[in-house]
Amino acid sequence: MSKVFARNLLFNKQVMATDGTEIGTLSNIVVEIKGGNIIDLMVTPNVNLDTSRYKKVDNYILVPFDSVSAVKDYIIIDKMKAKE
Template identity: 85%
Template sequence: MSKEFAKNLFNKQVMATDGTEIGVLSNIVVEIRGGNIIDMMVTPNPNFDTTRYRKEDNFILIPFDSVSAIKDYIIIDKMKAKA
């Protein structure tokens, strides 16, 4: 995956490979020592079923390794993202 500035990721729409609109990226969780992105904190769309996802407050946590592409949208593989 090519490099992307974190500031360009915030408020991007997060979608699944099947076209499901999951929500909007609100924040990221970063490993302090290595600087690796661990999770994305996503504000879910009201109609999206969040029952199989890890949650923190009003966000769902999606592992960053489930990201398959970053362009106009952040595309994730839902099977890798579920808890």
């Protein structure tokens, strides 16, 4: 994915898979300190989402940033890349 500006990653933005599945809501991001690259999105999962195949931290799932395919009204991710 090309560069994404932080202002486009507004917190509380909905995260959705390319197949239309609602993943959840963006709560925070994990950033590499040295380079400033975004590593993961911390997402509050949708209550109906099966989170068993995602990495979890507390009540959040971690979605690798390289699974993001678009950032517009929603953050669109590729579910296959996002799962462990």
